[in-house]
Amino acid sequence: MGDDIKIDYLKPPVQKMPSLLETMKKNKMPVFNFKTFSRPLTFKELADKEEVEKLHSDWAKVMRKEAQNHIPLYNPDPNISKKFFQEVVKTAERLNCKSEDLAAAMYRESHFDPQISSSSGKYKGLIQMDKQAFKLALEHAVKTGNKRIDPKMTYDKYAKLPREQQIKYAEAYLKFRIDEAGLTGKKINGGQLYVLIHVPSHIDNPKEVRKHQAYIAKAKKVPSEINKI
16 A cells, blocks of 8 residues: 555634624623622512602601791601601511501601600600610610610610611610510500500500590691691
């Protein structure tokens, strides 16, 4: 045989295929950005968001109107924050009551003014706690492992907190009263909630609860009637 013939097969040139991202950009197709992607809200989160929006819209309107009309005794904040009403919704969920009832109760007590004091100077804040109520709230919060509050908080410092922070101590007090009354885990209606704020010793008195329910019902109508003022 003759010499073996070595055939050098030509290899086709390697072509780099454009990436999917490059193709999408070249053709001006929308590009999904995973870095900025946020998951869809759950049904509960959507419901909570709507609840916050409604509370803020309703009561901010009231605060603006009261600020214009110079309501005596109170210092209405026309710029009351949406964050505060986010806290109201979260607090109401933990207390097992309606957020609209909690907002109405705080409106009746303080018009959402965290620095307000009673005429005697004894009661202060969103739900008008005195020093003894604050002490009970703090002790119960520490005992039950409530990490949302500062166990070293003093009454004077509490009275100067912004409403977004002060509400945590109002919650601690209400939680103490709910547990004390044997209502833990039960649905709290507006009348019960306001009795626990106003006259907790009457929580087992149906007549007193009904009377305070009427107070809450009247306060809840304020946003829809504010334009009549």
